[in-house]
Amino acid sequence: MKFNSSLYLVTDSSLMEETDFLQRVEAALEGGVTLLQLREKQRTTREYLTLAQKVHALARRYGVPLLIDDRVDIALAMDADGVHLGQTDLPIAMARKLLGKDKLIGATAKTVAQAQEAYEQGADYLGVGAIYPTTTKVQTTLTSIQTLKEICRELPIPVNAIGGLNKENMEVLRGCGIAGICVVSAIMKAEDPKREAELLRERIESLRKGEKQ
Amino acid sequence: MKFNSSLYLVTDSSLMEETDFLQRVEAALEGGVTLLQLREKQRTTREYLTLAQKVHALARRYGVPLLIDDRVDIALAMDADGVHLGQTDLPIAMARKLLGKDKLIGATAKTVAQAQEAYEQGADYLGVGAIYPTTTKVQTTLTSIQTLKEICRELPIPVNAIGGLNKENMEVLRGCGIAGICVVSAIMKAEDPKREAELLRERIESLRKGEKQ
Numbered sequence: 001m002k003f004n005s006s007l008y009l010v011t012d013s014s015l016m017e018e019t020d021f022l023q024r025v026e027a028a029l030e031g032g033v034t035l036l037q038l039r040e041k042q043r044t045t046r047e048y049l050t051l052a053q054k055v056h057a058l059a060r061r062y063g064v065p066l067l068i069d070d071r072v073d074i075a076l077a078m079d080a081d082g083v084h085l086g087q088t089d090l091p092i093a094m095a096r097k098l099l100g101k102d103k104l105i106g107a108t109a110k111t112v113a114q115a116q117e118a119y120e121q122g123a124d125y126l127g128v129g130a131i132y133p134t135t136t137k138v139q140t141t142l143t144s145i146q147t148l149k150e151i152c153r154e155l156p157i158p159v160n161a162i163g164g165l166n167k168e169n170m171e172v173l174r175g176c177g178i179a180g181i182c183v184v185s186a187i188m189k190a191e192d193p194k195r196e197a198e199l200l201r202e203r204i205e206s207l208r209k210g211e212k213q
Numbered sequence: 214m215k216f217n218s219s220l221y222l223v224t225d226s227s228l229m230e231e232t233d234f235l236q237r238v239e240a241a242l243e244g245g246v247t248l249l250q251l252r253e254k255q256r257t258t259r260e261y262l263t264l265a266q267k268v269h270a271l272a273r274r275y276g277v278p279l280l281i282d283d284r285v286d287i288a289l290a291m292d293a294d295g296v297h298l299g300q301t302d303l304p305i306a307m308a309r310k311l312l313g314k315d316k317l318i319g320a321t322a323k324t325v326a327q328a329q330e331a332y333e334q335g336a337d338y339l340g341v342g343a344i345y346p347t348t349t350k351v352q353t354t355l356t357s358i359q360t361l362k363e364i365c366r367e368l369p370i371p372v373n374a375i376g377g378l379n380k381e382n383m384e385v386l387r388g389c390g391i392a393g394i395c396v397v398s399a400i401m402k403a404e405d406p407k408r409e410a411e412l413l414r415e416r417i418e419s420l421r422k423g424e425k426q
Contacts, residue, residue, distance in 0.1 A: 077311065
């Protein structure tokens with residue numbers, strides 16, 4: 001499946017009413033988000049499924065692929081476009097076997113070794129970070145710009161930077177060779193999520209000019 | 214798949230060292246448990262998977278099917294014998310589509326309507342309860358013996374009673390038409406899990422004498 005990870009929105013509906021959440025996701029899609037991930041840690045399977053179906057309906061309207069964090073069963077049940085897997089989720093090779101070759105599988109990598117392993121197991125892209133401390137994952141460890149650069153150089157798949165990124169602090173990513181950025185709070189907590197997505201999209205496109213594609 | 218649910222052990226490894234947990238499960242299998250379910254709510258996907266693989270290796274040695282609570286992806290990834298689904302898990306019809314017709318799917322039902330719906334969606338057996346208050350599911354509601362009897366009478370699939378059952382209080386189930394009982398604490402917290410399983414197995418067999426099969 002072809003995809004563009006330049007502005008990748010990772011969503012978390014906790015601490016928000018569902019209506020507000022869905023409106024923000026739609027505004028972000030209007031603003032130019034190119035890839036979407038639903039990440040829910042507090043919900044039951046049934047609740048996760050129901051929300052995923054609603055978000056999928058929105059994402060389809062904008063032609064944006066929807067990936068499900070962690071839960072291959074939910075992705076299969078609602079025919080999502082793929083999954084994103086962290087180090088505590090199913091091994092990528094197992095997920096690939098269950099999902100088939102046409103679905104997207106993304107992986108989190110904090111080191112070059114993790115990136116290499118994810119690629120060998122069949123990951124389609126990598127999320128690398130956290131670049132900055134983040135409020136959405138409190139216990140996460142940071143990944144240096146040096147490591148990010150090395151992963152981009154060594155791996156032949158798209159690499160996204162993730163972790164506390166916003167339009168004020170992303171200049172540090174210039175020259176790293178990233179395919180895009182993942183954001184959560186920058187858009188989900190923005191006063192105007194659509195405008196924020198537009199600005200982030202412009203910023204990332206300008207930042208990637210001259211990078212290898 | 215043929216199965217015997219007469220003594221169905223539902224396991225939960227929380228509050229226990231893994232070595233102790235696996236020893237207790239094996240002792241219970243030696244003692245005559247006929248069906249096994251792994252139910253983990255606190256673990257990450259990867260931890261759940263790893264533990265499930267270990268328990269599956271044990272269960273296979275005793276020819277006892279292993280079902281996974283809630284997580285169809287984990288069941289698929291480690292080729293378990295099936296899943297058990299509650300009202301907050303994937304809908305049974307969706308799980309059936311993902312698992313195929315040869316895997317077991319069990320469902321929790323608290324009412325005749327839930328039992329009927331689970332059967333229509335393709336459940337192979339029902340767990341009905343809680344018969345007694347239980348320490349493993351603190352917020353659960355009780356199901357009356359009257360409802361249990363009605364479900365056994367109306368539904369053509371095996372029905373197991375669940376919830377706070379042990380060898381002292383199970384006489385109430387005589388004449389209900391159950392296929393078996395589900396236990397957690399009665400075996401997992403027993404001083405001698407093997408002996409406890411033996412006694413429970415005898416008790417349930419004697420109690421089911423004269424019931425419809």
